[in-house]
Amino acid sequence: MNSVSPVSPIVLTTLNARYFHAALGLRYLLANMGDLRPATVLREFIITQPPLEIVESLLGHQPRIIGFGVYIWNVSETTQVVALLKQIRPDIVIVLGGPEVSYEWETQPVAQLADHVLTGPADRAFGELSRRLLSGDKPAEKTIQAEPPALRELVMPYREYTEEDIAQRLIYVEASRGCPFRCEFCLSALDKTAWPFDLDRFLDEMDILYQRGVRHFKFVDRTFNLKIDTSLRILEFFLDRLDERLFLHFELIPDHLPERLKAAIRRFPAGALQFEIGIQTFNPAVQALISRKQDNAKTEENLRWLRGQTQAHLHTDLIVGLPGEDMASFAVGFDRLVALDPHEIQVGILKRLRGAPIVRHDESHGIRYNPQPPYNILCSDWIDFADMQRLNRFARYWDLLGNAGRFQRGKTLLLGDEPFARFMAFSDWLYATAGQTHQFALERLFDWVYQGLTGPLAVAAAVAEDALSQDYRASGARGCPHFMRPDTPSAPQRKPAGHGASRQARHVKTAV
Numbered sequence: 001m002n003s004v005s006p007v008s009p010i011v012l013t014t015l016n017a018r019y020f021h022a023a024l025g026l027r028y029l030l031a032n033m034g035d036l037r038p039a040t041v042l043r044e045f046i047i048t049q050p051p052l053e054i055v056e057s058l059l060g061h062q063p064r065i066i067g068f069g070v071y072i073w074n075v076s077e078t079t080q081v082v083a084l085l086k087q088i089r090p091d092i093v094i095v096l097g098g099p100e101v102s103y104e105w106e107t108q109p110v111a112q113l114a115d116h117v118l119t120g121p122a123d124r125a126f127g128e129l130s131r132r133l134l135s136g137d138k139p140a141e142k143t144i145q146a147e148p149p150a151l152r153e154l155v156m157p158y159r160e161y162t163e164e165d166i167a168q169r170l171i172y173v174e175a176s177r178g179c180p181f182r183c184e185f186c187l188s189a190l191d192k193t194a195w196p197f198d199l200d201r202f203l204d205e206m207d208i209l210y211q212r213g214v215r216h217f218k219f220v221d222r223t224f225n226l227k228i229d230t231s232l233r234i235l236e237f238f239l240d241r242l243d244e245r246l247f248l249h250f251e252l253i254p255d256h257l258p259e260r261l262k263a264a265i266r267r268f269p270a271g272a273l274q275f276e277i278g279i280q281t282f283n284p285a286v287q288a289l290i291s292r293k294q295d296n297a298k299t300e301e302n303l304r305w306l307r308g309q310t311q312a313h314l315h316t317d318l319i320v321g322l323p324g325e326d327m328a329s330f331a332v333g334f335d336r337l338v339a340l341d342p343h344e345i346q347v348g349i350l351k352r353l354r355g356a357p358i359v360r361h362d363e364s365h366g367i368r369y370n371p372q373p374p375y376n377i378l379c380s381d382w383i384d385f386a387d388m389q390r391l392n393r394f395a396r397y398w399d400l401l402g403n404a405g406r407f408q409r410g411k412t413l414l415l416g417d418e419p420f421a422r423f424m425a426f427s428d429w430l431y432a433t434a435g436q437t438h439q440f441a442l443e444r445l446f447d448w449v450y451q452g453l454t455g456p457l458a459v460a461a462a463v464a465e466d467a468l469s470q471d472y473r474a475s476g477a478r479g480c481p482h483f484m485r486p487d488t489p490s491a492p493q494r495k496p497a498g499h500g501a502s503r504q505a506r507h508v509k510t511a512v
Contacts, residue, residue, distance in 0.1 A: 005060035008041035010130050013058060014069035014098075015047045015077050022165050024172040024220065025098065026069050027157035033127040036134075042160070047073065051080040055088065063092060065130050070098040070110060072353065072374050079110040086113055093133055097122040097146075099187055103355025105143065120146040121177075123154055151177065151197050158205045161214075171209065172218050175202050175234060179222035182291040183280070184358040185319065185350060188222050189291070199230060203237050215245040224250040228261055235264040242272065251276045255298040262305065270311035277303070277342070278317045282333040286324045290358065303340045314342035320391045321350035321377035323361040327387055331420035338419040344403045347395035350377040394427045396437045401449065406442075406475045409467035410449055413459050422457060429456045443481045446472050450483040 010033070012026045026042055033040045041061055045054050058066060058081075066085065070078050082094055096111060097118040105111040105119065116139065118125050125146035132139060161171060176196040179188035206217070217238075225231045238248060248268075252275040265273065281287060282296055306312055316337060320330060337345055352359065352375040361367060366381035376392075379385040401407045401414065402423075416422050429452055431437065440448070446468055453464040469484055 005057070006041060008039060008061045009064045009134065010036060010040040011043055011058055011061050011063040011066045012040060012069075012126075013043045013045065013066060014071075015045050015049075015054070015074040015081070017047060017073050019046055020169045022161065022169045022172060023069055024157065024174070026067075027160040028123045028154065029067065029097075029126045030160050031155040031157040032124050033130070036127055036130055040130075047077045051077065051084055054081050055084045058085070059089060065093045065095060065133055067095045067097065067126055067130075068114075070096050070100040072100050072351070075100045075108070075110060075373050079113070082110055082113045093138075095126065095129060097126065100354060103187075105354075115142070117143045118146050119143060121148050122146045124149050148195075151195055156197075156201070156205050158209055161209070161212075163212075166209075166212055166214050170218050171214050171216060172220050173206065173209075174220045175199070175230065176221045176223070176226075180226065181223070181293065184290040184292075184360070185280075185322065185353070185356060187353050187356050189357055190355060194221075194223055194226055196227070196230060199233060203233070206237065210241055215243070216247045216249075218249040219251070222251060223253055225253050225256055225261060228258055231261055232264055235261075235268075239264070239267055242268075244271075246272050247274070248272060249274045249276065251278070254279060254302055255295040257302040257305070262309075265306070265310050265312060268311065271313075273310070273312040274315060275306065275312050276315045276317070279333070279337060280317060280319045281322055281325055281329075282336050283325055283329045286322050286329065289324045289361070290322060300336075300340060303342065307341055313344075315344040315346065316340075316342040317346045317348055319348050319350050320395065321367075321380065321383060321388065323358070323365045323367065323380070324382065326382040327391070330391075331424075334420045335418070338415060345398070346403070347391075347398050349392060349395060351375050352377070390424070390428060393431050393437055394424055397427045397430060398423065400440065400445065407449065407468075407471050408474070410453070410464075410471050413453050413464060413467055414449070414457065416457070425456055426452045442475070442477055443479045446481040447483055450481070 012029055014023045014026055016023060023042075023044055026044075030037070030040060030042050043058065043061075045057070068078055068082065082096075085092060085094060093116070094114040095116045095118060096105075096114045101108055101111050101117050102119040105117050111117050116129065118129065123146075125144065129139070129144065158173065165171065174197070176194050178191035178194040179186070180191070180193050182189045209217070224234075238246060250273075254277045279294075279299065280292065284296070287294055303314065303316075306314055318330070318333060318337060325333075334345070334347075350358075352369040354375075362369075366379075368378045368380070370376050370378055377388065379388050383391070402411055407414070414423055414426055430448055433451070434440075434448055450464055450468050453459040453468075454461050465483055468481075472481060472484065
């Protein structure tokens with residue numbers, strides 16, 4: 001592979017979580033390299049690739065400068081890659097950028113290894129720095145603060161998506177940047193407002209993407225429905241191009257859904273719209289503590305309308321561990337959201353994003369975070385470590401059973417009239433019995449759910465068997481869990497320590 005790599009003095013790179021992700025931020029940098037664009041190449045890897053292979057591939061371009069996009073999900077792996085590069089080719093200038101190194105970078109091992117750190121939006125700053133470095137004008141300072149560029153001056157990045165990207169990867173787009181809200185767990189709390197791109201120019205670029213075959217558009221705007229006139233123009237643009245393959249993802253403010261926007265949303269067919277809706281907490285005292293403004297009654301009204309009157313897919317979010325929220329408060333919010341019946345409820349664990357103002361509560365609320373990525377909360381005055389571990393497992397099992405879509409009937413039995421209490425009881429039982437949170441073979445997972453329903457949750461065996469049998473057949477799987485086999489004990493047996501790996505390896509294609 002390296003023998004055919006083009007020689008490029010400048011390489012832009014990052015480690016994505018999965019192959020199908022595409023780095024929008026690096027494509028902005030690439031598009032705005034100016035006269036250095038022909039001398040620049042973009043290389044993307046995934047975090048599971050061996051660091052030595054990544055280094056070998058990067059060095060195949062014979063670069064003089066390598067720019068890394070650093071994020072919470074790749075900082076550990078990026079540190080390994082940068083350390084190897086500095087051992088093998090210390091003459092290569094390493095430049096870091098991205099949210100993970102834009103704040104508190106002084107304590108970051110990866111920043112200590114690098115030659116320069118660009119903090120803030122580096123759309124044009126990376127090209128300017130590269131120009132100086134190639135001319136021999138190396139800045140004396142290690143850290144360079146990039147000032148926010150005027151959006152009208154930026155070259156838009158969308159033509160940097162390749163044909164391979166369009167065929168195989170998610171295409172990220174943004175009609176605006178920033179956020180006017182101040183939710184302290186989010187880095188967007190540091191923004192002063194939201195800045196829109198010129199809408200005509202943006203839609204022209206969307207039309208080019210559409211003509212190239214893009215049908216999945218994932219908008220990364222924090223506040224898609226902040227300005228309704230803009231939202232409507234974007235929706236009308238896609239309604240004019242509606243076909244059976246079109247899919248749009250937007251992040252929606254939950255309590256701002258005027259009638260004009262409802263009318264447009266109602267026109268989209270099933271499978272065309274997905275809304276990511278951050279609820280985070282229903283507790284008004286917690287909302288006030290973290291500077292989050294949310295009309296809970298209006299939020300519930302809008303969610304009921306979206307679920308009942310549209311065909312949009314609703315992905316909602318709750319956060320475990322917010323200051324002032326104990327397990328009982330989270331349980332109330334979870335039950336309240338379950339009653340609204342969104343298609344997905346993402347149970348997220350609070351993370352300490354570098355620079356986010358949520359840290360002002362650490363001392364007063366006894367909050368302790370994992371010092372290693374992803375900097376998840378470990379405990380607080382409100383939730384101790386043992387219960388936080390239980391909630392971590394709750395979140396993982398919920399993702400497997402509540403969000404994966406395989407347990408539509410079984411989920412109803414799991415939740416009953418007390419969703420949080422029952423699912424927590426099931427979660428505690430499953431961990432105590434199975435001893436794992438990952439790498440469940442699908443058949444075994446169905447058997448565990450059957451055992452949990454008929455055991456600690458006291459569901460009649462015939463009812464559980466009927467529901468889970470229908471779910472299993474609907475999943476398209478071709479096996480036969482134990483509970484569906486006549487005259488076979490239905491309880492899956494936990495393997496002794498040391499035997500799990502080979503068993504799981506045999507189920508690698510169906511493990512979840």
